[in-house]
Amino acid sequence: MHVLSFQERNIAVYLSVFFVVLFMAALVHQAPAFAGSVTGHLFGITGGAFMLMALAYPFRKRILNKRGVENPLTRHILYGLGGPSLGIIHSAHTFGSLIGILLLAATFAVVLSGITGFFLYRKVSRTLHIQKKDRDILKKRLKEEREGARACLLLLEKLGDEEEEELERRCHETMDLAHSVAEMEYTVSVFSKMKNLFSFWYRVHYVLALALFSFLTVHIATIVYYGIRWL
């Protein structure tokens, strides 16, 4: 998994906030004629091109099987947030046609699922990785604690007082270790379930992206069919 630098992470956060603020600006702003103007179209075309460029990441990942450093997520994030932001500027917050509304809704949903996937899935995945590592270390240590286990058995046979104290200490240590392993196993299983749940969330991201590009195609086709206004 490619690890984003602090600067890249900041850009992703700023762009996400910018996108959401831009979307919410619809509450206070509307300019119906802007989308059809030359400037409006330029925003729309550039935004669409950016969205297409964001597809390079899944294409390289799924088709060319390039992962990690070979296929950094950074560009996907930048194009995936920059394109929709330009798209919203193009719309100028005018929710006129059904296709336009669906396209904006799909854009918002794709970005939202992407942001969720990026911030939460990565967090869960990384935490799970660390928890598994810790659990394996503890398991290894527990296996090595044969003496402690024997101490617990001997305790049952009730030896003399002096020996009994030492055995009790060792037995307690081993029991604590065993409890820690059990707790860790539980945490790992919870995080594994969460990871599975988020892998489903990713599928939602793909379906929404498919809807977005289908609506975008229809949007462009209808614009050309009914006539581009500034031509």
Next chain:
Amino acid sequence: MMRKILQILVGLAVVGFSAWLFFYEEAAMPGPLSPGHLPLGDCRWCHIPWKGVSESKCRTCHLFSNVRDLPRSIHFHESKEKCLRCHQEHGLLDEGISQMDHTLLNEALLCSMCHFDVHGGLFGEACRECHGISSWNVKGYHHPSGDRKDCARCHKPPSFHRNPRCWKVILEGMGFDKADLEECRRCHTVNQWPQTSENMAWQGED
């Protein structure tokens, strides 16, 4: 396997729905039609597929063979080839369906044919000497210096000045025995026309 099939089905449903959207005309309508065009129904009344809105389509209903046949209020419609420069449908304009573009008008048309002349004809028909076409405001206009005394060149005395009885009362109020109607500056200042100059005062007001 089931998951794969489900994914393919969902994908096909999305693509199918999008294809249906393309053929469902109302889905592409960017805004409501104006009341006059509402009964048309079919988009092809105005749009030519893959070409867009055409002025020739406008003229199917809006006849422009002779401008003089049009109602007097729209006699200025000289530019019958450029309907879309001023008229836009689907609520794209802030107000209604029209937005005047004076640059399209025939030079021979007089401003006074449509606009009320607030100058009362003092400047004749040469409005464009001072006023722009895109904005009515006079660019860089500065009132002539206060030394000039030919106010009547631009300003007409109001009716209560022209009425002899009123004029007499005004003169008495200002403490003049005699004054000419065009001697505006004896009472008025340049910057605040309704007020009289400081050295003049109505009788009874100190």
